[in-house]
Amino acid sequence: MPTAIESFQSINRDLTATLKRTSEQPLVARESQYYLENIANIDSIDEFLADDRIFRFAMKASGLEEMTYAKAFIRKVLEEGIDDTKSFANSLTDKRYKDFAERFNFERYNATATTFNRAQQGTVDAYVQQVLEEGAGQDNEGVRLALYFQRKATSITKTVELLADPALLKVTETLLGINLSSGDIDRNIARIEKQIDVTDLQDPAKLGKLLTRFTAMWEISQPSSTAAGGIALLFAQPTEAGVGQNLLSSIQNLKLNGN
Structure with a gap:
């Protein structure tokens, strides 16, 4: 495989x-x-x-x-x-x-x-993209995560968005090798920004390197694994179900305050 x-x-x-x-x-x-x-x-x-x-x-x-x-x-x-x-x-x-x-x-x-x-x-184009990503995930969920991140990357303007989406969060955690689903949100944002600059996500070359690194790290942690049950749930559930409650509350407060 x-x-x-x-x-x-x-x-x-x-x-x-x-x-x-x-x-x-x-x-x-x-x-x-x-x-x-x-x-x-x-x-x-x-x-x-x-x-x-x-x-x-x-x-x-x-x-x-x-x-x-x-x-x-x-x-x-x-x-x-x-x-x-x-x-x-x-x-x-x-x-x-x-x-x-x-x-x-x-x-x-x-x-x-x-x-x-x-x-x-x-x-229709979005539907076809979804089918492609789901099909890739049947063989290796790391590929599905990478394709999803790639599709969403150009619309990401704030680091907090990497925490608010369960699938983006999983990619970020894999890249950094740390758990970010709980804890102080400002601290987690700072930890991410030490290694990932969201402005780089607008650059295809830099994004490509980042996702190459992610797929390599995914393979090390889960060699050729479909991980079908756990990862698929990241796409199946509302954000509120995939992010720790304390983190979710912090993100919502940032949103309400216009940050």
Whole structure:
């Protein structure tokens, strides 16, 4: 079985071609076609939630597949939108919900919310990326973590964001070789910043070196292991379930104070 670093480098050698092959898988192609043919006909939150096939596709594309059952929760996210800084989505530590409300912004655009590219082809592209990452994780969860970190990296602007997302936290802990899921948040941020400058995540070359280091360290700690049970849970649960309660409270306080 290829090591984590070998698999990660193989996928990234021609990521465009890898994504194309993923999009051509029969199930992926079929679901994508249905979504593209029908999403523009969705005019309201009620219609969006009522079409299970559309809704499940959208949730998976947004990395929220395991929350598909929570329609009342998602309805609140969509109804309040993101324009009000005190809206439900903006109050949540997990940024995926804000991103979801922005992608399907019924609160702002009403019936035209599904006509934008982000709600159409953009969602299909995100779905294909999710399928690729999950498939890589079946062979080696270290590769899935690396691909996820790579995808999220350009949107990370603050060190605290590495603590707020369970999967990003796992990568960071592996890189530093320390536990950061509890303890004083300022101390943990300082420990991270000694070795990781989040501005470097915007540089593809520096990000590539960082993830090469991560996959190498992952392989040392868990040689060619799928670790399917534990790591998969990092993607399946809301942030609130994957981060220590004290740390979560500290992160939320920082968020509320505008830091």
